[in-house]
Amino acid sequence: MQGISRWFCHMSSVLVCWVVATVANADTKNAIPVKVGAYEYGVVYFFENDKPSGFTPELIADLNAIQSKYFFELVETSSRRRYNDLAMGGFDLILMESPDWDWRDQDVLFSDPIVVEYDLFIARKEDVPGPGWFDDITRHELLCVLGFHYKFASFNANPEYLQDHFGVLFHYDEQQLFDHLLDGEGDVGIVSAGFLARAYAKNPELSQRVFIGPSPDFSYELVAVISKQSAISLAEFNDLIRIVKREGNIAQEWRDMHGNLPTG
Structure with missing residues (x-):
């Protein structure tokens, strides 16, 4: 009798799990897909052990968890290709952008601010006699990322210009x-x-080799850039971000990803 009871309880648990999974799948199938662009940048989007990781995948998961009308899914792009991909409908929106990054002349919409990021000047510690070494960074040989925008260059990302x-x-x-x-x-x-x-978290000794300039190149609010043909409206997206901020923990997640470095 006890064996039958255990079997019945087991089958009941399996049935409950099957029902939950079926309902979840049905919700996903009925949801309106919203494609979200992302490219490798800071802790916004990166690969850890060959798996996509970072703030954007976490935020997408949070957005999907709080509602069932839309299903947000990540679409990879690149820092230089992202403008054309959004214009051509490759995705509905791209997360974690600054309007100053060549977006203001595009026919797009900007969400409310989500978080704040900083771009830092760094150098080899043995080369830097003191903070004044960074007073005029243009007299030094600079290393930049192709397709990124920098305040010292008035956000002109054209490689030939730089x-x-x-x-x-x-x-x-x-x-x-x-x-x-x-x-x-x-x-x-x-x-x-x-x-x-993230580099310091993986290898704390690196902090002994790096001198960080006393002032950042730029501090900026990161937003979503949304196509006017997006499956989700600007107002609805802003509403969802407000809910995630209120009910979730994205501010703490962002701080945790930055350790002791500035987050706004």
Whole structure:
């Protein structure tokens, strides 16, 4: 009799799990898909053990958890391709952008601010006599990421402009830039505070090799850039972000990803 009871309880649990999974799948199938663009940048989006990770995937999961009308799904792009991809309908919106990054002349909408990020000047510690070394960074050989925007260059991301006016050396992403700087290339690199915090978390000894400039290149609010043809309206997206901020913990998640480095 006890064996029958255990079997019945087991089958009841299996049935409950099946029903829950079926309902969840039905909700996903009935939901309106919203494609979200992302490219490798700081702690916004990166790969950990060959798996997508970062703030954007976490925020997408939070947005899906609080409602069932829309299903947000990540679509990869690149820092240079993202403008055309959004214009051509490759995704509905792209997360964690600054309007100053060549978006203001595009036919797009901007969400309410989500978090604040900083771009930091960094150098090899043995090369820096003191904070004044960063007073005029344009007299140093600079390492930048191709397709990124910097305040010192008035947010002009054109590679030819940056090379002609500042002699910039380019790298594909922040990790490549960071590695080359530590290996002796250039004088000053520019990376996001989130990236540097992640690098320090993986290898705390790196903080002994890096001097951070006393002032950032730029501090900026990160928003979603939304196509006017998006499956979700600007007002609805802002409402969801407000709910996630109120009921979730995205501010703490962002702070945790930055360690002791600035977050706004």
